[in-house]
Ligand SMILES: *[C@@H]1O[C@H](CO)[C@@H](O)[C@H](O)[C@H]1NC(C)=O
């Protein structure tokens with residue numbers, strides 16, 4: 001699990017997109033039981049910080065205890081074409097405690113938020129690792145994360161706690177960046193990792 005994110009770990013800067021509401025049907029009008037744009041932005045930033053600027057304190061403050069994280073993109077990188085250690089489709093993390101012990105030992109991965117959408121209790125975040133495009137450059141990694149939340153009435157600092165995460169990204173580009181994937185093109189056409 002450790003090695004696949006090393007390639008993006010040194011990338012810098014963070015940008016933010018404003019959240020766009022996505023209401024339909026009975027959620028056509030936001031009411032007091034639904035999150036506001038500011039609260040949606042806070043949820044997106046909370047998860048951003050868990051990936052780009054991790055601390056155990058923020059994991060405890062922003063995730064529910066029963067937090068579950070699904071990402072076959074991550075599992076396929078962990079497994080590297082083998083049947084284990086984690087079967088595809090299984091949770092990447094099945095509790096806040098397992099997230100803390102796993103994510104807490106990873107290098108930070110700075111990324112920019114390209115889009116943020118939200119409805120009553122769910123925030124959708126589209127992100128991309130931040131790179132400068134000097135040549136040669138590694139391939140950038142773009143992903144989409146769905147953050148399902150649970151209301152935390154009375155919690156003035158974190159009114160919406162992240163309960164379930166569905167996160168997928170172009171893990172093939174990550175394999176290229178790691179040098180694991182062998183490109184089928186001439187050397188002059190290849191993206192190369194910077195020294
Ligand atoms: C996070 O919460 C767990 C139990 O919920 C606790 O054991 C741990 O000490 C907490 N970590 C921090 C940094 O507060």
Ligand SMILES: *[C@@H]1O[C@H](CO)[C@@H](O)[C@H](O)[C@H]1NC(C)=O
Pocket residue numbers: 184
């Ligand atoms: C590599 O690229 C060439 C030219 O595009 C193609 O003909 C060939 O099938 C490719 N090989 C593989 C293993 O994809």
